[in-house]
Amino acid sequence: MKMVCLRQAAQVFVVTGLVVGVCATSSTTASAMENSRVGSSRHIASTLSPQLVLRGSAQELPGNIVQLTDDLGQAGAAWSAQPVSVLGGLSATFRFRILPDPDCCADGFAFVIQNDKRGTKALAGGGGEEGFAQDTPVGIHPPPAQRGIKNGVAVEFDTFYNACWSSPCRPGSVSDPFDEHISVLARTLNRRLSADEKFSLGLTTSIPDLTTGAEHAVEIIYRPGTLTIALDQSSVLTVPLNLPKKMILPNGTAYVGFTGSTGGYAQTPQIRDFSVTSS
Numbered sequence: 001m002k003m004v005c006l007r008q009a010a011q012v013f014v015v016t017g018l019v020v021g022v023c024a025t026s027s028t029t030a031s032a033m034e035n036s037r038v039g040s041s042r043h044i045a046s047t048l049s050p051q052l053v054l055r056g057s058a059q060e061l062p063g064n065i066v067q068l069t070d071d072l073g074q075a076g077a078a079w080s081a082q083p084v085s086v087l088g089g090l091s092a093t094f095r096f097r098i099l100p101d102p103d104c105c106a107d108g109f110a111f112v113i114q115n116d117k118r119g120t121k122a123l124a125g126g127g128g129e130e131g132f133a134q135d136t137p138v139g140i141h142p143p144p145a146q147r148g149i150k151n152g153v154a155v156e157f158d159t160f161y162n163a164c165w166s167s168p169c170r171p172g173s174v175s176d177p178f179d180e181h182i183s184v185l186a187r188t189l190n191r192r193l194s195a196d197e198k199f200s201l202g203l204t205t206s207i208p209d210l211t212t213g214a215e216h217a218v219e220i221i222y223r224p225g226t227l228t229i230a231l232d233q234s235s236v237l238t239v240p241l242n243l244p245k246k247m248i249l250p251n252g253t254a255y256v257g258f259t260g261s262t263g264g265y266a267q268t269p270q271i272r273d274f275s276v277t278s279s
């Protein structure tokens with residue numbers, strides 16, 4: 001277990017510093033399986049400071065940057081050390097960049113609200129599962145440490161095209177739009193999250209290339225009934241969302257944070273200036 005610096009005031013969490021990123025392109029045509037079944041079980045067990053708990057490949061860089069991945073076959077997560085009040089509303093802001101990578105461009109990262117029973121130990125599959133999901137082909141049973149997060153909502157920033165990996169295409173096989181996209185993924189109570197866009201509450205491909213190394217500002221606002229995502233001060237996606245319908249909420253709270261993963265291609269996403277404010 002590893003902690004990252006953050007300041008806390010009431011229900012406000014702030015991580016200051018710089019972001020780390022990685023590359024990815026929306027035009028990649030490699031198959032889903034090429035970048036979907038390479039999970040990571042590496043566990044970092046150091047303690048830096050008391051607010052964000054880091055798992056898997058996630059690490060803190062100088063300047064209070066949270067870097068989720070930086071090599072092939074990884075999955076990493078960073079979670080608030082304590083649950084945050086979310087039932088009445090939530091505003092999360094952060095900045096990120098994805099550094100250009102000579103080995104291409106996968107898979108992205110996600111902002112996640114979750115109440116998996118693993119708490120701050122929650123982490124799921126690599127590759128197209130982006131550290132939060134489980135999209136397992138029939139007959140494959142991932143180990144417990146790579147099983148999809150239950151009771152969560154993920155706002156994914158997906159930089160790699162995963163085509164449907166079953167024929168005929170069935171739920172749980174992922175089936176990305178060809179271009180980079182932001183998507184809100186959720187299921188029902190006590191179901192594991194999936195990166196399959198069939199479970200998307202809404203998505204957009206009308207976004208800039210996220211993989212150039214440029215820094216982007218994100219604001220995610222939940223008001224009971226609606227989730228809105230703004231990128232670089234422009235609203236890009238609004239979806240209907242009622243959190244109690246999607247996840248259990250003990251005392252109206254949940255863990256918030258980030259997951260990311262790589263598979264057969266690598267990527268280096270970096271997060272900074274993370275702040276969460278409850279309504």
Ligand SMILES: [Ca+2]
Nearest residue numbers: 128158160162
């Ligand atoms: Ca993908």
